[in-house]
Structure formats: C-alpha cells, structure tokens
Amino acid sequence: MVTFKTNFGDITLELFEDKAPKTVENFLSYVKDGFYDNTIFHRVIEGFMIQGGGFTVDMDQKDTKDTIENEANNGVANEKGTIAMARTNDPHSATAQFFINVNNNDFLNHTSESVNGWGYCAFGKVTEGMDVVEKIKSVKTGSHGYHQDVPVEPVIIEKAIIA
Amino acid sequence: MSLTYFIADLHLSADRPDITECLLNFLSRDAKQADALYVLGDLFEVWIGDDDITPFNTAIAAAFHEVSQHCPVYFMHGNRDFAIREAWLKKAGMSLLKEQTVVDLYGTPTLLTHGDELCTRDVAYQKFRKKSRGWWWPRLMLALPLWYRRRVAENGRKESKEKQKGLKPEIMDVTPLEVEKAMQRHGVQRLIHGHTHRPNIHSLTVNGKPATRIVLGDWYDQGSILKVSPKEVMLQHNKFNQ
Numbered sequence: 247m248v249t250f251k252t253n254f255g256d257i258t259l260e261l262f263e264d265k266a267p268k269t270v271e272n273f274l275s276y277v278k279d280g281f282y283d284n285t286i287f288h289r290v291i292e293g294f295m296i297q298g299g300g301f302t303v304d305m306d307q308k309d310t311k312d313t314i315e316n317e318a319n320n321g322v323a324n325e326k327g328t329i330a331m332a333r334t335n336d337p338h339s340a341t342a343q344f345f346i347n348v349n350n351n352d353f354l355n356h357t358s359e360s361v362n363g364w365g366y367c368a369f370g371k372v373t374e375g376m377d378v379v380e381k382i383k384s385v386k387t388g389s390h391g392y393h394q395d396v397p398v399e400p401v402i403i404e405k406a407i408i409a
Numbered sequence: 410m411s412l413t414y415f416i417a418d419l420h421l422s423a424d425r426p427d428i429t430e431c432l433l434n435f436l437s438r439d440a441k442q443a444d445a446l447y448v449l450g451d452l453f454e455v456w457i458g459d460d461d462i463t464p465f466n467t468a469i470a471a472a473f474h475e476v477s478q479h480c481p482v483y484f485m486h487g488n489r490d491f492a493i494r495e496a497w498l499k500k501a502g503m504s505l506l507k508e509q510t511v512v513d514l515y516g517t518p519t520l521l522t523h524g525d526e527l528c529t530r531d532v533a534y535q536k537f538r539k540k541s542r543g544w545w546w547p548r549l550m551l552a553l554p555l556w557y558r559r560r561v562a563e564n565g566r567k568e569s570k571e572k573q574k575g576l577k578p579e580i581m582d583v584t585p586l587e588v589e590k591a592m593q594r595h596g597v598q599r600l601i602h603g604h605t606h607r608p609n610i611h612s613l614t615v616n617g618k619p620a621t622r623i624v625l626g627d628w629y630d631q632g633s634i635l636k637v638s639p640k641e642v643m644l645q646h647n648k649f650n651q
Binding site for chain 1: 530533568571572577580606607609630
C-alpha cells in the first residue's frame with residue numbers, strides 16, 4: 247500500500263505485485279527515494295485521467311531512472327480508479343510518471359504486442375480517497391508552455407509513503 | 410480484377426521521404442489495377458492552403474493524377490488536411506467525398522469516414538474540430554498571407570516535436586456508442602475509417618445484426634493498405650524501402 251499525501255487530501259493505493267511485479271518494484275523504488283515528494287499532477291483531463299509524478303511545482307521535469315518493460319499484457323484493465331504508467335509512443339518507455347484513470351478507459355488496454363496495441367500497464371488501484379481523485383479531476387486547467395491541461399492551482403503530492 | 414484500395418493517415422511531409430517512396434511505389438505498381446482508390450484523410454501531415462505550391466506536394470499530386478487516368482481516386486478530409494480545396498484536388502485527379510459517405514462496395518453498403526468525429530471522448534479536440542470545420546475559421550486562416558501561414562506551420566512542427574517528448578496516454582479511440590449511432594443513421598453494417606492509427610477488423614452488432622468496423626493503419630513505420638474485393642477484406646502492410 248502506498249499513500250499520496252496531497253494538498254487535496256490522501257489517496258491510498260493497493261498495488262498489484264502479482265500482476266505487474268516489475269512495474270510495482272519500479273514504482274516503489276521511486277516512492278522510497280522520495281522522488282514523488284513535492285511533485286504535481288501536471289496533466290488533468292476530466293473524464294479521462296489525472297497524470298503526475300514527473301514535474302516539480304515549478305513545472306520542471308525531473309530526471310528519472312531507466313525505462314521499464316511494459317507489463318500491460320497482464321490483463322489488468324484501465325478501469326476507473328486504477329493507476330497505470332505513462333509513457334511515450336514506445337511501449338517500453340515508462341519511468342516515473344503515472345496516471346489514475348477517472349473513467350473506464352478500455353482503449354488503453356493491451357490488445358497486441360505492437361506499437362499501437364501494447365496499451366498502458368495498470369498496476370494498482372485506489373482503495374481510499376477516490377473522492378480526492380474526483381476533486382482533482384475537476385480542477386481548472388490551462389496551458390503552461392508546451393503543456394496543456396495543467397492545473398491552474400498546483401495539485402501537489404506533498405509526500406508519498408509506504409504503508 | 411475486382412479490387413478497391415483504401416488508405417489513410419499517411420501524414421506525408423517533405424522530411425519523411427521513406428513514407429513518400431512507399432506511397433509512390435504503391436501508386437505506380439498496385440493502385441492503377443484497382444476499381445477505385447480511396448484516401449480517407451490525413452494524406453498530409455499539415456496543409457496550409459492550395460496556394461502553398463511546393464515541389465513536394467506537386468509531385469504527390471502528379472502521382473495521384475497518373476492513377477486517376479486508370480481508376481477513380483476519391484479523397485476525404487482528415488483532421489490534418491481539412492484545408493485541401495478543389496485547386497489541389499483537381500491537380501491530383503481526385504474527387505472529394507463528404508465526411509460520412511456511404512458507397513456500395515461489391516454489393517455491401519459501406520460507410521466511409523476519416524473517424525475523428527467518432528472520438529467524442531476527446532472533448533478538447535471536438536471543440537477545436539467544430540471551430541476548424543466551421544465556416545469562418547478556415548476562411549479566416551486561408552485569407553492570411555502565405556508567408557504567415559508557413560511560419561505558423563513551422564512553429565506548429567516545432568511545438569509538436571516538443572509535445573512528443575511529453576508522456577501519454579492520449580484519448581485516441583472511437584466511442585463505441587458513436588460508431589453504432591453513425592452506422593444506424595446510415596443504415597449500414599460496415600464502416601471503414603482511419604484516424605486512430607489502430608488497424609484492425611472489429612466485429613460488432615448494429616441493429617441486432619452482425620456488423621464490421623474496419624480501421625485503417627497509419628504510415629509512420631510502414632505502408633498500410635486495405636484491399637477490398639467481392640470475396641475478401643484484407644489489411645496489408647508494405648515495408649519501407651522495398
């Protein structure tokens with residue numbers, strides 16, 4: 247279990263070690279390093295997802311560790327309340343950034359081992375604090391440099407702790 | 410030979426000669442043998458107006474025009490090249506199809522569309538789409554001087570490169586309910602579209618009957634072609650540098 251202490255309240259996550267062992271190990275290593283402390287949810291799209299874990303409050307992107315293997319072929323769906331890894335077009339390019347689905351985003355699920363079909367690896371779910379997630383998904387957003395959908399008032403993960 | 414070809418999402422640009430080469434090979438070798446060739450949008454990465462005449466888009470027009478001497482070539486706008494007008498289409502020997510057109514494919518009524526209008530979950534994009542396909546915005550844009558439009562396009566390219574560094578997910582698939590509604594509205598059991606870059610042949614149920622949704626692939630890494638004959642429907646991939 248991991249809890250994000252945010253300025254909107256606490257979000258507690260259960261992690262699927264059995265389904266996505268490498269992804270969970272990677273996520274926990276960032277938590278232990280304190281990497282997520284004082285990072286923000288920098289991309290918030292109502293009806294879709296809230297993404298965070300890579301930028302400081304000043305919108306500076308943090309340096310990460312190496313990319314990890316995509317375990318989206320574990321069969322876990324990107325359902326509302328699940329947490330999954332963000333990545334570039336390369337399926338195996340996730341590092342630290344994650345997102346919490348605020349809808350059933352079936353089109354993010356694994357369908358085939360191809361660039362378009364790999365999908366996004368869901369590796370846990372919110373067990374407490376879904377109301378906090380709901381509050382965050384509705385915040386006012388705008389553009390910041392090349393980034394869109396950035397909350398106008400920062401949504402900060404003050405601390406990530408392993409329970 | 411009874412055969413019809415469909416392509417979409419080539420995103421042609423002068424800085425991707427590999428895609429262009431693959432297309433030119435397809436046009437000169439295969440396309441001429443067909444009953445018809447349909448281009449369902451996003452042929453070009455960006456289109457800033459038919460008055461932006463470059464050696465690149467002139468060569469592309471000529472290659473399509475050559476095909477049009479052998480079989481009809483149809484074009485439907487995509488979200489990237491919605492500003493293509495009659496002047497360029499004429500040079501390319503293409504006939505313009507309206508979004509969501511039903512054609513008879515060897516006895517099967519088939520709905521054709523680029524597909525971006527079916528991605529209703531992307532609310533921000535649908536807002537832009539409404540504006541960009543409206544009456545005033547394209548007129549205003551196309552009335553701006555060519556040098557200015559070129560500069561905007563160049564900035565757009567830089568911005569898009571910068572954005573690609575950003576991590577996804579993106580909302581990039583059709584809404585199943587929208588697909589069903591569109592097929593019901595047009596009374597068809599078959600739909601062909603592009604836009605999502607998720608090539609596949611999906612089975613679904615529309616009006617209580619089996620239906621098919623065929624998604625064309627993009628051309629970023631390979632040529633993606635749909636072949637439809639009276640007997641079969643096949644998604645084919647042509648490797649680059651063949």
